[in-house]
Amino acid sequence: MIIETKNLTKRFGGLAAVNNVDFVIKKGKINAIIGPNGAGKSTFFNLISGFHRPSSGTVIFKGIDITKLPANEIAALGISRTFQTTSLFDKSTLLDNVIVGHRLRTKSNLVDAILRTKRLKREEAACRDKAMEVLEIVGLTDVADKIVASVSQEEKKRTAIALALATDPEIIFLDEPAAGINPDETEGLTVLIRKLNQSGLTICLIEHKMHMIMNLADHIMVLNYGEKIAEGTPKEIRCNEAVIKAYLGGSASAKVI
Amino acid sequence: MKILTKRNGIIALIILAFLFPIIGQNDYYLHMLTLSFIWAIAVYGINLLSGYTGYLSLAHAGFFAIGAYSLGLLTVKSGMNFWLALVGACLITCAIGFVIGLIALRTKEHFFAIYTLCVGYIIYLVIDKWEGLTEGVRGLIGIPAPGNIGPITFDTAASQYYLVLVFLLAVIIVMYRIIHSLTGRTYMAIRNSEDLAQTIGISTMKNKLTAFVLSTFFAGLAGALYASFIRFIGPDIGSTSIMFDLLMYLLVGGIGTLSGPLVGTLLLVILSQNLQFLQEYRMLIFGPLLTLIIIFYPRGIAGAIFDWKIKRKDKKPPVLRNDVSIKVEEG
Numbered sequence: 352m353i354i355e356t357k358n359l360t361k362r363f364g365g366l367a368a369v370n371n372v373d374f375v376i377k378k379g380k381i382n383a384i385i386g387p388n389g390a391g392k393s394t395f396f397n398l399i400s401g402f403h404r405p406s407s408g409t410v411i412f413k414g415i416d417i418t419k420l421p422a423n424e425i426a427a428l429g430i431s432r433t434f435q436t437t438s439l440f441d442k443s444t445l446l447d448n449v450i451v452g453h454r455l456r457t458k459s460n461l462v463d464a465i466l467r468t469k470r471l472k473r474e475e476a477a478c479r480d481k482a483m484e485v486l487e488i489v490g491l492t493d494v495a496d497k498i499v500a501s502v503s504q505e506e507k508k509r510t511a512i513a514l515a516l517a518t519d520p521e522i523i524f525l526d527e528p529a530a531g532i533n534p535d536e537t538e539g540l541t542v543l544i545r546k547l548n549q550s551g552l553t554i555c556l557i558e559h560k561m562h563m564i565m566n567l568a569d570h571i572m573v574l575n576y577g578e579k580i581a582e583g584t585p586k587e588i589r590c591n592e593a594v595i596k597a598y599l600g601g602s603a604s605a606k607v608i
Numbered sequence: 609m610k611i612l613t614k615r616n617g618i619i620a621l622i623i624l625a626f627l628f629p630i631i632g633q634n635d636y637y638l639h640m641l642t643l644s645f646i647w648a649i650a651v652y653g654i655n656l657l658s659g660y661t662g663y664l665s666l667a668h669a670g671f672f673a674i675g676a677y678s679l680g681l682l683t684v685k686s687g688m689n690f691w692l693a694l695v696g697a698c699l700i701t702c703a704i705g706f707v708i709g710l711i712a713l714r715t716k717e718h719f720f721a722i723y724t725l726c727v728g729y730i731i732y733l734v735i736d737k738w739e740g741l742t743e744g745v746r747g748l749i750g751i752p753a754p755g756n757i758g759p760i761t762f763d764t765a766a767s768q769y770y771l772v773l774v775f776l777l778a779v780i781i782v783m784y785r786i787i788h789s790l791t792g793r794t795y796m797a798i799r800n801s802e803d804l805a806q807t808i809g810i811s812t813m814k815n816k817l818t819a820f821v822l823s824t825f826f827a828g829l830a831g832a833l834y835a836s837f838i839r840f841i842g843p844d845i846g847s848t849s850i851m852f853d854l855l856m857y858l859l860v861g862g863i864g865t866l867s868g869p870l871v872g873t874l875l876l877v878i879l880s881q882n883l884q885f886l887q888e889y890r891m892l893i894f895g896p897l898l899t900l901i902i903i904f905y906p907r908g909i910a911g912a913i914f915d916w917k918i919k920r921k922d923k924k925p926p927v928l929r930n931d932v933s934i935k936v937e938e939g
Contacts, residue, residue, distance in 0.1 A: 400807065401806075402803070402806075421806070421811075422803075422806040422807060423806045423807075423809050423810055423811045423812070424809075426806070426807055426808060426809035427809045431807070431808070432807055434803070434804065434807075438800065438801040438803070438804050439800070440796065440797075440800040443796075447793075450793060451790070451793040451794060451796075451797045451808065451810075452808050454790055454793065454794055454797070454808065454809065454810060455808060455809025455810065457790055459789070459790055459791070460791065461786070461791050461818055461822065463789070463791075464785055464786050464789035464790070464791040464792065465782050465785050465786065467785060467789075471789055471790065474790060475789070475790055478790060498918060514804075514808060515807075515808070517808070518808050518809055
C-alpha cells in the first residue's frame with residue numbers, strides 16, 4: 352500500500368464528482384482507474400495530486416496525511432503525474448523541457464543564478480544528466496535536441512512522462528497516456544509503462560483503451576457517477592455485472608471489451 | 609576560425625557603445641542614447657516578468673516613477689548622498705513591489721494585466737495628488753547629478769552616458785544569467801503552464817513573487833537613473849502612456865527574448881525622434897506597425913530572427929530527420 356484514500360469526496364456545487372471513494376493503490380503494481388466519460392476519474396487524480404481540495408475525506412501517502420498539502424509539496428514527496436493534454440513548451444527542445452523536471456530536487460536560488468555559483472553549476476549538470484537519463488528511459492535520446500513543435504504526438508506524450516520521471520517519483524499517475532495515438536504507438540507505450548513498473552515504480556493510470564488496460568493492470572477500480580462500483584483484477588472486472596451495466600447500459604448478457 | 613560569430617558581434621557592439629561618445633561628438637545623440645538605455649533597463653524589468661514568467665504587468669511605469677521619486681525625494685528633501693539614495697530608491701521600489709505583488713499575483717492572465725493597470729494608475733494618482741510629499745504637478749526640481757566616485761565625476765554628458773551604459777550592461781548580464789539558469793527555467797516553466805510547474809514541484813507563488821520584485825527593482829533602478837539624468841521629474845513619468853510606450857518597445861523588440869528590450873527601445877526611440885515633425889500623427893505609423901508585428905512576429909524582431917535561425921537549422925539535414933523518426937518508433 353502506497354496511497355490510500357478514505358471517503359474521498361469532491362462536490363462542485365450540487366454535483367458530487369467523486370463520492371465517498373475508498374481506494375488503495377498497491378505499491379509496485381500497475382493500478383488503473385476506468386469508467387465512462389464524466390465518471391470522476393480525472394477529478395480523483397486532481398484530488399490526490401493536490402490540484403483540488405477534497406470536500407471531505409483523506410488521502411494518505413505512506414502513512415502521512417497529504418489531503419491539505421499544495422501540489423508542489425505533494426510532488427516533492429514523490430508523487431508525480433501527467434495531464435490529459437500535454438502542455439509542453441513548443442518552442443524549446445525536448446531536453447530543455449525535461450531539465451526543469453528535476454528542479455524540485457535542487458536548492459540553488461536567484462542569487463546563485465546571478466553569481467553563477469558552484470552549487471548552481473553542479474545542480475545544472477545534475478538536472479541535465481537526469482533529463483538525459485529519463486529521456487533514454489522513454490526512448491527519446493535521438494530526438495532530445497528537437498523542438499517540441501516538430502515531434503509527433505506520441506513523442507510529446509513520452510516527453511511528458513519523462514518530465515514526470517525527472518522529479519524522482521515513487522508513484523506516477525498517468526492521465527490517459529494513450530489518448531490520441533495509434534494502435535502501434537499504444538503498444539509501444541504499454542511496453543514503456545510495464546518497463547517503468549518493473550524498475551520499481553508504482554503506476555496508476557486512467558485510460559479508455561480497454562484492451563490496453565486489461566493487458567497491463569494488476570488492479571482496477573471502476574468509477575461511475577463519482578462512485579466506486581467495482582474493484583479487482585482485470586478478470587474480475589471483465590465479468591462484473593455492475594461494470595457491464597455501466598458501460599453498456601443494458602442487462603448483463605453482453606460482454607465488455 | 610569564424611570571425612562573424614555571435615560572441616565577436618556582441619564584443620564589437622560593446623566596444624562601439626563605449627567609443628560612441630568619442631566618435632559621435634554630438635550631445636543630442638548622446639542624450640537620446642542615454643535616455644533609451646534608461647528606458648531599456650525598465651523594459652528588461654517588464655520582460656523578466658511578462659516575457660519570461662508570463663505575467664503581463666501594466667504597473668511598471670508606476671514602479672519606474674516610484675524609483676524616480678524615491679531618488680528625487682531622498683536627495684532633494686533629505687539631502688542624502690546620491691549613491692545611498694540610489695540604493696534606497698531601489699529598495700523602496702522593491703518593498704512596494706513586494707506588497708503589490710503579494711496581492712496582484714493572486715490574479716492571472718488578463719485579470720492580472722487589468723489589476724496592474726489599475727495599480728499603475730493609482731501610483732500615478734498618488735504622486736500627482738500628494739502635494740505635501742511630491743510637490744504634485746509642479747514636480748521635483750533640482751535633483752543632483754550622480755556624485756563622484758573618487759576621481760570619477762559625472763557632470764558631462766559623456767560620463768553620464770558611460771554610467772548608464774555600465775548599469776545597462778550589468779542588467780543585461782544579470783538577465784542573461786537568470787535566463788540561462790535553473791531559476792530562469794523555473795520562471796519559463798511557470799509561463800508555459802502553471803499547473804504543470806506545480807506538478808513538477810515548483811512553488812509557483814514564491815517564484816512569481818521573486819520575479820515580480822526583481823522586475824520592479826529594474827524599473828525602480830531605471831527610474832532613479834532617469835531622475836538624476838533629467839534632473840527634473842513630474843507625475844507624468846508614471847502615466848499610462850509611458851507604460852504603453854515601454855510595452856511597445858518590448859513587443860516590437862521581442863517579448864521573452866534577451867536582446868528584444870534593447871533592440872525595441874533603441875529602434876523606437878530613434879524612429880520616434882526622427883518622426884518628431886509628424887507630432888502626434890506618429891501614432892499613425894506606430895499603430896499599424898505594432899499590429900503587424902503582433903500578428904506576424906508575436907515575439908518581435910528578436911523572436912523573428914531566432915525562429916528564422918531555427919528554420920534554417922532544421923532545413924539543413926533533411927535526410928537525417930527521417931532516420932531519427934524511424935529509430936524512435938523502433939525504440
